[in-house]
Amino acid sequence: MERKLKNEKLRSEQISLRLFACMVVIILSILYISIPLIIHSDQEYIKTQQVLTEMTSLRALVKTANKISRERAHSNKLMSSQPDELENNRKELQAFRQVVDAQINETILTLQKNGFDSIALQLRADLKPKLAQGRKKVDAYAEIPPDQRTSAQLDHAIVSMFKVWDSNRKLLNVLMTQSKTKDSKMSNYFISILVLTDMRDQAGRVASNIIAPVTFGEKISDENRARSLQTQHQAQYLWTMVDAIQPQNAKTSEYQYLYRRVKTEFLDQGLPLIAKLLDESKNNEAYFLTGTQLTERIVDKFITVMDLQNYILDYSIEVATEQHKKARHQLIFTLCISSLCLLIAIFTMIYARQRVFSPLIRARDMILGLSNTPDEQQPSKPQQEFVSLFEAIGKLKDMLQQRDMMELQLKQIANSDVLTGVSNRLALDEYIGVLESQPETLSQTCVIVVDIDNFKFVNEQYGHIVGDQVIVMIADQLKQHVRSSDLIVRYGGDEFLVVIENIQMDVAKAIAESIRLGISKERIVISNMDEAIQVSVSIGVAIGAGSWLELLEKADQSMLRAKARGKNVVEG
Structure with missing residues (x-):
């Protein structure tokens, strides 16, 4: 006996060790699969965070570039204004300069927050001084008495503001160089935004390049003409690039609308203004617009370029934000699933050892004992x-x-009715569960509702014992007229259901009619009264429906129509 117990103990320990070894292998396998997935998800999360950061920084720099470019319009308006307009245009320019300065400061903070300290430093140390110099030249020109001004002085002041934007464009190039977005799915958005930024500036330069001679009513020089034509061609080229670069899934209805507006309002309406002025200069004709009028009319045209650019900026930020959210959710999901798998494996090992294996050894002894x-x-x-x-x-x-x-x-x-021996509501519920798991079966399933006519009168007149005899007789008749494979259910006190699968309406109604006739021929003998009574039934038939309740409702409605026809009839 002692030897037997010792052998059992050794055998159990060996099996436990094998189980432990298997679970260790499973845990190591889970780690082997999970760790690379977690690392990949984490890298993707970091990458999307970087993309979102870079897109945010790009938006800040682009807004700064647009504000600087738009300041040129206010500057040109001031420098080309008449004496009576000078003061109002000066106040307008000063107010907009405050907006530009606020945008620059906001961009510096955004770049510093996102880790682009070198670009923020260049913005402060290089762009701001150049902007101050350009503004100084604009203000200096505005202070010159009108009779002492020359078109060369005005053109020089305009070119000085061009240099400010060029400095900001260099910072955009630096951001592009340092960015990892160009290697991601967001690269097309990044490039299209830069292209639209260039297009926005070129659109502004189209008019600025000829505003000086137009303001003074002078012939446009070859240099100014060449600069204007070059910027027109550049703007048109950049416009064709925008649609080619934009991802197909990002070409929403709003994008299409804004894209068409650029074509209609800037290219088809704005550039012809410049072309007409160039033709008037070439033909030595008087200009149909003054410098101020040219600025006012052309500004409204290339605002459409800014609208398209702002839409792509906002849309790209939304896409980057959504990608970042998905990457975060994926990382959390991977961590949760990996942790859950490890916990399940460890729990299974402990549970199997304590709750499964030991009881199995004891069960083995009990089985051998049996x-x-x-x-x-x-x-x-x-x-x-x-x-x-x-x-x-x-x-x-x-x-x-x-x-x-x-x-x-x-x-x-x-599942059987105690009185009649047929199925009860519990059996019907189980059958319905099987039936509704196969909805296609319902289309060929028949329900026959059998309701005893005037049953309440039978109970009241002859008592419940006779009523029970009637119910038993009805159940026996149903058993005689339907197949054993069909379901007969006592659905209520005086109501039965017959459920038949795969049957046509004419056959079902024939069965119902035979049931009705069989019942009408039966007599219930009342022993203590030497009297026999006869009962009838109203029967409703329905085949096929979308659900069991709908099928039952159809059969029940047929039965009610049978009642309405005078009872003791079949209605389908």
């Missing part, structure tokens, strides 16, 4: 242990089969 076979009856033949174990399992299997038979009998009792 077979009355000693664990080591023949030490020289270890296979005898397995033979005894299988014999014991066979005994248990027989016991389980007996238990299943008892459960089946109990289930049949529970």
Whole structure:
């Protein structure tokens, strides 16, 4: 006996060690799969964060470039204004300069926050001084008495403001060089925004390049003409690039609308103004616009370029934000799933050792005990242990089969109506569950509703015992006229259902009619009164519906129509 217990202990320890080794392998496998996924998700999350940061920085720099470019319009308006307009235009320019300065300071803070300190430093140390110099030249020109001004002086002041924007464009190039966005899915957005920034500036320069001679009513020089034509061609070239660069999925209806506006208002309406002035200069004709009028009319035209640019900027930020959210969710999901798998593996190892394996060893001993076979009856033949174990399992299997038979009998009792022996509502619920799991079956399923006419009168006149005899008779008639495979249900006190699958309406109505006739021929003998009574039923038939409730409702409506026709009829 002692030897037997020792052998059992050693065997159990060996199996436990094997289980432990298997679980360690599983845990290591989970780690092998999970760690690369976590690293990849984390890298993707960091990458999308970087893209969002760079797009935010780009938007700030682009806004600064647009504000500087737009300040040129206010400067040109001041420098080309008449004496009576000078003071108002000066105040307008001063107010807009404050807007530009605020935008520059905001951009510096954004760049510093996003880690682009070198660009922020250049913005402060290089751009701001150049902007101050350009403004100084504009203000100096505005102070010159009108009769002492020359077109060369005005053109020089305008060119000085060009240099300020060029300095900002260099910072955009630096950002592009340092950016990792150009290597991501957002690269097209990045490039299209830069192209539109250039186009916005070129659009402004188209008029600025000829505003000086137009203001003074002088012939446009070859240099100014060449600069204006060059900027026109550049703007048109950049416009064709925008649509080619823009990703197809980003060409929304709003994008298409703004894109057409650039074509209609700037290219088709704005540039012809410049072309007409160039033709008038070439033909030595008087200009149809003054410098101030040219500024006012052309500004409204290239605002469409800014609208398109702002839309792409906002849309790209939305895309980058959405990508960042998805990457964060993916990282969290990967971490959660990996942690959950590890916890499940560890829990399974502990649970299997304590709650599964030990009870199985005890169960093994109990099974062997059921077979009355000693664990080591023949030490020289270890296979005898397995033979005894299988014999014991066979005994248990027989016991389980007996238990299943008892459960089946109990289930049949529970699903049967006590009075009639047909199925009850519980059995019907189980049948409905199976039926609705296969919706296509419902289209060919028939429900026959059988309702006893004037049953309340029978109960009141002859008592419930006679009423029960009537119900039993109805159930017997139903059993005689339908197949054993069809479902007969006592649905209510005086109502039965017959459910038949795969049947046509004419056949179903024939069955219902035979049921009705069979019942009408039956007589219930009342023993203590030497009297026999006869009952009738109203029957409703329905086939096919989208759901069980709909099918039952159709059958019930048919039964009610049978009642309305005078009872003792079949309606379908």
